[in-house]
Amino acid sequence: MSDRSQLISTGEPFEFDKKRDAEFERLIKRYPTRESMILPALWLTQEQEGWVSQEAIGYIADRIGTFAAKVYEAATFYTMYNLKPTGKYHICVCRTLSCWLRGKQEIVDYLRDEVGVTPGKKTEDGKFSLEEVECLGHCGTAPVVQINGEFYENMDVEQLKSLLATLE
Template identity: 40%
Template sequence: MEMTYEFSKEELAEIEKIKAKYPDKKSPVMPVLWLAQEKFGHVEPEVQHLVAKTLDLPAAHVYGVVSFYTQYYGKKMGKYVIDVCTTTSCQLCGGYDILHYIEDKLGIKAGETTEDGLFSIQMVECLGACGYAPMMQISNGVYCNHLTKEKVDAIIDGLREGKMPEFESIPMPQHLDESTNKIG
């Protein structure tokens, strides 16, 4: 049975509010895709067509946005999507080792979802936290920094129990100006 994707009256009203914030009809595509993904859990082609129709845009434009940004899931994903950064900083600090460890632990490769539908793994480009490498993001939300195998084990075990990792505040290194004894 094929699923029919529709926005509710309330969601259509929200989309109208989003559209009103932008000067042209292409600009609201990202927040409307986000709204669609929040509702459906992904933005498969059928959802992309719904967004295109709702915004009166070519489907190719919506597809271009979905295929460019990793935070939009162009296919059904697991309950928890583990985005492992494999860009240069994370690579140099063991990002690929962490990725392969997660793949082995979950028994799937990047781009796949576990049979129980609980986890998907993605290799992603820079998540903008290079100083905390290696790192990953869980379902477009919590960043997990300075990863080790032990830390990954704790995170995955917690997710299996339905517990998202806590936000981890990591202060930036400070430079002490020795001439004034002040941080600057």
């Protein structure tokens, strides 16, 4: 299992771009408490940067008006948040029971042997990164793979091969 307690610093200040800033302001009016915005704000960050840095945690805490520790807790608890830079295509393979029983390991082995990426790492060209994650909530159509937020269900090696070939 990867260590999700460590945050990476970019050494640069972080802030939302115009689009995410507007979305943040739109959403925060709809939530009963400002702290309910922690998870959506982490999503906005990930949508913008592909991952969540140490600076982003501080920024979100300031924007919401809460402790950085609370944002950190959420970011490190939920495996859907990437805590390090990802490849252009970030592949998440569910490793929980249904997916495990229905062949997730063949998918992970294929990615290691044929694509050259192992969990927690990127390919040398930075095109793909891989992470094994907990249940993606589509257990009835296991095994499930998610690439840059899109779900692909009932996956097998052949389908994944075809799918990856379409990604430039």
